[in-house]
Amino acid sequence: MWVVVRFGRGSDDLGGCIDWRQYAPGGAFDELIAGDGRARPGAGHLCRFLARLSDAELKERKAAAELAIRMMGITFTVYSDKRAGGQGGIDRAWPFDIIPRVIRKSEWDGIAAGLAQRVRALNLFIDDVYHDQKIIKNGVFPREILAGSRNFRPQCVGFSPPLKVWAHICGSDLVRDKDGTVYVLEDNLRVPSGVSYMLENREVTKRVFPELMASTRVLPVHDYPAQLSDTLAAISPTRRARPEVVVLTPGIYNSAYFEHAYLARQMGVELVEGSDLVVGDDDRVYMRTIAGLTPVDVIYRRVDDLFLDPEGFRSDSAIGVPGLLRSWRKGKVALANAPGAGVADDKVVYAYVPDMIRYYLGEEAILPNVPTYQCVDKKARAYVLANLAKLVVKPANESGGYGMLVGPQSTKREREQMAARVKARPREYIAQPLVTLSTAPTLVGLRPEPRHMDLRPFALSGRDVTVTTGGLTRVALKAGSTVVNSSQGGGSKDTWIVDTSRG
Amino acid sequence: MLSRVAENVYWLARYVERAENTARLINVTAHVLMDLPVKVRFGWDTLLTITGSGAGYRGGRGEAAVIRYLTADYDNRGSLISSLYRAREAARTVRDILPQEAWEQVNTVYLEAGRNFAKKADPRVRYNHLNTVVRGCQELTGIVDGTMSRDWAFEFLRTGRHLERADMTTRIIDVRAASHLPDTVGDLTPFENVLWMGVLRTLSAYQMYRRHTHGMVRRADVLTFLFTDPVFPRSFLHCVRRAEDALRNLPGAEGPLRTARGVSRLVTEVAPGGLKREELHQFIDDLQLGLAALNDRIRDAYFPAAPSVSEQ
Numbered sequence: 001m002w003v004v005v006r007f008g009r010g011s012d013d014l015g016g017c018i019d020w021r022q023y024a025p026g027g028a029f030d031e032l033i034a035g036d037g038r039a040r041p042g043a044g045h046l047c048r049f050l051a052r053l054s055d056a057e058l059k060e061r062k063a064a065a066e067l068a069i070r071m072m073g074i075t076f077t078v079y080s081d082k083r084a085g086g087q088g089g090i091d092r093a094w095p096f097d098i099i100p101r102v103i104r105k106s107e108w109d110g111i112a113a114g115l116a117q118r119v120r121a122l123n124l125f126i127d128d129v130y131h132d133q134k135i136i137k138n139g140v141f142p143r144e145i146l147a148g149s150r151n152f153r154p155q156c157v158g159f160s161p162p163l164k165v166w167a168h169i170c171g172s173d174l175v176r177d178k179d180g181t182v183y184v185l186e187d188n189l190r191v192p193s194g195v196s197y198m199l200e201n202r203e204v205t206k207r208v209f210p211e212l213m214a215s216t217r218v219l220p221v222h223d224y225p226a227q228l229s230d231t232l233a234a235i236s237p238t239r240r241a242r243p244e245v246v247v248l249t250p251g252i253y254n255s256a257y258f259e260h261a262y263l264a265r266q267m268g269v270e271l272v273e274g275s276d277l278v279v280g281d282d283d284r285v286y287m288r289t290i291a292g293l294t295p296v297d298v299i300y301r302r303v304d305d306l307f308l309d310p311e312g313f314r315s316d317s318a319i320g321v322p323g324l325l326r327s328w329r330k331g332k333v334a335l336a337n338a339p340g341a342g343v344a345d346d347k348v349v350y351a352y353v354p355d356m357i358r359y360y361l362g363e364e365a366i367l368p369n370v371p372t373y374q375c376v377d378k379k380a381r382a383y384v385l386a387n388l389a390k391l392v393v394k395p396a397n398e399s400g401g402y403g404m405l406v407g408p409q410s411t412k413r414e415r416e417q418m419a420a421r422v423k424a425r426p427r428e429y430i431a432q433p434l435v436t437l438s439t440a441p442t443l444v445g446l447r448p449e450p451r452h453m454d455l456r457p458f459a460l461s462g463r464d465v466t467v468t469t470g471g472l473t474r475v476a477l478k479a480g481s482t483v484v485n486s487s488q489g490g491g492s493k494d495t496w497i498v499d500t501s502r503g
Numbered sequence: 504m505l506s507r508v509a510e511n512v513y514w515l516a517r518y519v520e521r522a523e524n525t526a527r528l529i530n531v532t533a534h535v536l537m538d539l540p541v542k543v544r545f546g547w548d549t550l551l552t553i554t555g556s557g558a559g560y561r562g563g564r565g566e567a568a569v570i571r572y573l574t575a576d577y578d579n580r581g582s583l584i585s586s587l588y589r590a591r592e593a594a595r596t597v598r599d600i601l602p603q604e605a606w607e608q609v610n611t612v613y614l615e616a617g618r619n620f621a622k623k624a625d626p627r628v629r630y631n632h633l634n635t636v637v638r639g640c641q642e643l644t645g646i647v648d649g650t651m652s653r654d655w656a657f658e659f660l661r662t663g664r665h666l667e668r669a670d671m672t673t674r675i676i677d678v679r680a681a682s683h684l685p686d687t688v689g690d691l692t693p694f695e696n697v698l699w700m701g702v703l704r705t706l707s708a709y710q711m712y713r714r715h716t717h718g719m720v721r722r723a724d725v726l727t728f729l730f731t732d733p734v735f736p737r738s739f740l741h742c743v744r745r746a747e748d749a750l751r752n753l754p755g756a757e758g759p760l761r762t763a764r765g766v767s768r769l770v771t772e773v774a775p776g777g778l779k780r781e782e783l784h785q786f787i788d789d790l791q792l793g794l795a796a797l798n799d800r801i802r803d804a805y806f807p808a809a810p811s812v813s814e815q
Contacts, residue, residue: 073598073610252596265599276505288506290655290805291754 018051018058018448023441025450029180031101031440042498043102049212050099050448058446061208065098068207074200075258095491096201097442098208101453101473105219105499108470111174111182114366115457116465117357119170122187122344123461124360126166129343130156140359141352148376148427149343150397151190153305155312156340159329162235165461167344168336169228169300171195174455174471175370176438183370183435185454187353189337189345191302194472195224195458196259199266201472201494217499219469224458225266228300231462232267235334236297243297246270246287248277250303250319255487260302272296274303279323285333298334299324305339312339347396347430348374370435375426384431385422388415391431393422406482408434437482440493442475451475452482455495470495504655508600510806511593512656516663518590519609522616523640524671525554525583526633529573531675531705533626538697553674556581570629575620583636584620587613602650605643612639653752661749662801669742670794673787675705676729699725706737723776726783730775739790743767750801759800766793 020037032043039047053061074094103111128135129152135141146152171192173185202221206213229245236243249260251273264271276287277296286293301308307317312325327333343349351372354365373380373391384391393405405418422429441448457471473493474484484490528550536544547569551557556579562568574583587609594601594609616639619632644664651657699720703709708729715732716724732738736745747763750756769790778786 070614071607071611072603073595073606252592257595261595261598270505270508271596271599272505273507276507290504290506290509 017054018446020047020051020448023448023450025439027178028436028450028452029176029178029438030450031103031176031438031453032099033441040102042104042496042500045216046100046102046212046496049209055446058443061098062443062446065096065204065208066093068204069093069096072200072203073258074197074204094197094200095477095486096204097451097475097477097491097493098205099441099443099448100205100494100496101440101455102496102498103470105497105501108497111367112457112467114184115170115172115459115467117361117363117366118172118184118187118353119167119459119461119465121353121357121360122170122189123165123167125356126189126338126341126344127160127164128360130159130166130340135356135359138359140355145348145352145376145427146343149346149349151305151340151342151346153340153343155325155329156338159338159340161338162237162334163462165235166338166341168231168235168338168461170459170461171456171471172459174367174457175435176455178436182367184353184367185370185435186347186350187345188456190304190342191256191337192456192458193256193259193302194456194474195468196262197492198458198468198470198472198495199224200262201492205494216496219497219499221469224468225263227460227466228263229267229269231460231466232298232300232334232336234462235336237331237334238295238297240297244269244287244295245298245300246272246277246296248272248274248299248301248303248321250274250307254302256302263300274317274319274321277321277324279321279327283323283327283330283332285321285324285327296333298336300336305342308335308339347372347394348376348427351430370432373431375422375429375431380431381422381426384429385419388419390434392434393418393429393431396428396430402487406434434482437476437484440473440475442477442491442493444479449479451477451479452484453493454484470497506806508597509655509659510802511597512600512659513663513801513806515590515593515597515609516660517667518586518593519612519640519643520664520667521581521671522583522586522590522612523637524668524675525573525581525586526636526640527705527707528553528671528675529570529583530630530633531701533630534704535698535701538701539694553677554581555674566626567623571623574616574633584613584616587616587636597656600656602646604650605646608639608643608646612636612643615639655753658749658752659805662746662753665742665746665749666794666798668737669739669746670791672706672729672737672739672742673790676702676726677784677787695722696720702729708735708737711735726778727774727776730770740767740770743770746797753805755804758804759797762793762797762800766790766797769793 020033020039023033023037025033025035032040032047034040070093125135129146136143136146167189169192171188171194174182175185176182199221232245233243245267246269247260247264249257249271251257254260261271270287272287278286278288278293280286285296285299287296303319306313307320309320309322309324310317311322325339328335328339351369351374354369357363357365373384375381375384384393388405389407389410391407395403405414437452437454439450439452442451453473453475455471455473458468460466473495474486474490475493476482476484477489477491532547532550546564547566548564550569550573551560554573556573559579560572562572572579572582576582577585577588579585591609591613594606598606616636619635647660699722700709703712703720703725706729712725712728715735716728718724728735728738730739733741735741743763743766747760750759750763773786775786
């Protein structure tokens with residue numbers, strides 16, 4: 001059923017309002033507008049509301065959002081941005097588009113079920129890989145791929161974390177192709193970030209469109225910190241009534257520091273840096289407080305595996321805690337995500353997730369993968385090298401969009417360089433057809449233009465799996481671009497899961 | 504409470520207070536200079552010495568250059584913008600324990616100052632811009648006072664604020680010592696009067712001084728008031744005593760408290776009103792050293808080996 005958007009407001013119309021018939025979605029699937037100015041189900045109320053705003057009102061709302069973001073101090077950090085305000089002032093205001101992205105609840109329920117299924121299988125896979133490796137013995141997953149994994153941690157072999165959960169927090173990137181199909185593009189199982197922006201985007205929208213929020217059935221997102229807190233408390237090795245949970249951050253200069261501080265504050269726990277923690281002779285972890293050392297039970301660590309513990313991993317890590325891995329292996333402290341969980345966070349391993357779901361759960365994957373060519377495979381590699389201009393080539397172990405080649409937008413020289421890299425280290429690269437990321441209206445000045453976007457929902461795994469209501473919608477602010485990472489000029493939108501059922 | 508967090512909270516308060524007082528100092532200097540005859544005017548570069556940021560200065564002695572260095576220069580650790588920047592960085596690391604509005608306020612004051620002082624300093628708008636910083640910092644104090652639980656973090660804020668304020672009060676009094684006017688303990692020249700009124704005004708102390716002393720502005724009375732008045736909130740003694748109050752609410756404060764009592768005695772056992780110019784200068788040095796020692800005791804007691812974004 002399509003909802004037809006009505007236009008104009010009669011004689012008091014100030015003119016220059018948004019006319020959805022003028023909005024041309026182009027070749028991609030548009031999340032809000034189906035064409036000819038028709039809103040998709042669930043988005044009608046929003047589109048009508050926006051069309052009724054005069055330019056002056058629209059401008060006011062945009063300014064309100066900018067003000068809210070500045071006042072709330074919502075920032076992100078860019079590594080290469082050395083000087084924005086002197087002394088390496090490296091945090092920037094969060095780029096935000098005020099037009100929300102809308103997904104119907106009926107569709108979302110299916111996506112959420114697919115994500116939950118996926119992280120169940122991934123956790124079983126990680127546990128299997130560090131124990132009996134049945135999936136390899138049964139010929140479902142190739143041994144050589146595991147052998148070539150940069151994120152496999154021999155230190156974790158034989159360890160069983162509480163509840164057998166390794167990836168307590170998983171952020172999966174979803175994209176919607178031209179035909180409307182939603183694909184999983186990748187799973188982030190190491191230290192996925194973005195959830196704080198999902199929460200803050202909603203706060204901003206509430207300040208900018210209070211009347212719209214009140215009249216639309218948008219499902220709330222605010223319970224994430226409480227669920228995260230429960231998930232973390234559930235893996236405490238001690239039976240204290242109130243386990244001491246902390247968030248471990250690499251520090252203020254990390255790109256996700258804002259989020260670390262945000263989550264610690266929301267959960268009401270300490271935000272610690274490596275130097276705040278010390279492992280005692282009893283192998284317990286303690287934090288340094290003004291009243292002396294206090295024991296810590298659970299660490300939500302936002303530090304990469306290799307920097308966690310200079311004794312257990314990289315000895316040159318200045319942000320780690322000596323002895324942390326020993327304490328964890330002895331079961332004295334819980335780490336989320338567990339070290340070694342990243343073994344499944346690898347774009348080569350990714351290609352096998354549908355097989356894992358079949359193998360461990362006896363189910364078919366609810367959410368499809370994007371077809372993936374493994375450069376390590378000779379035939380696939382030949383195809384990739386012959387079709388570089390059509391494909392997206394990605395390093396298997398990088399995140400944040402770094403080191404990637406978008407074929408159709410690349411130069412010959414870039415393709416040649418990539419070809420050389422692929423030939424030199426084929427295990428390190430995968431290629432995928434270019435998915436035409438869906439678009440949604442994004443304000444450019446005061447007019448909506450289609451911009452490409454993805455979606456990162458977050459799944460929490462403890463005794464059960466819970467998935468956020470929606471997720472973080474990341475949008476490429478440059479026309480035609482599909483690079484949505486905030487480190488590379490991306491912005492974001494609030495994501496509305498709208499209940500369109502009657503009653 | 505984490506040692507690192509305690510340290511950042513303590514320094515957050517110190518940097519905010521430092522920014523506020525730097526703004527006050529520049530404003531009063533401008534006013535006083537306008538009222539002094541040319542032959543007794545001191546140079547703007549005197550402010551560099553008073554704020555302790557003379558060593559790295561490579562600019563000229565003119566008003567514009569010095570003020571730019573003191574307000575807008577990120578390379579000057581003692582500049583107003585550096586103080587606000589550090590306050591904000593410290594606040595950023597402790598956002599999880601500050602009231603949300605307090606963080607927003609620190610952020611706003613910093614951003615606004617950054618915008619205002621980025622442009623070439625125009626003396627006509629400078630007063631307002633500096634006043635905006637003073638007001639912004641006072642608002643923060645109000646927000647903290649009205650919304651923050653009286654927990655340890657609050658006590659570290661209070662300690663930091665009062666120690667910095669005590670220190671800045673001594674520096675502002677030092678502006679007077681910088682002038683080339685001869686000391687006149689007895690009869691005041693009209694210009695001496697101008698100077699001391701300026702000092703009182705910088706510290707928002709003029710009105711309170713008049714109410715408490717019921718007299719005219721006299722050097723000895725002003726010094727006594729600013730160093731030892733027990734109830735004026737910017738007097739040296741008052742600030743040190745409030746820092747003591749805050750320390751008493753913290754665990755294991757015996758060491759810092761002993762030192763704090765020693766610092767109080769420095770002003771109560773001397774009669775500051777009678778000090779001659781050189782003596783006054785030396786006295787102020789002693790007070791500043793005392794505060795530095797107290798700072799060290801606090802560090803030893805609460806932030807041992809904790810790395811901080813903001814060591815002085």
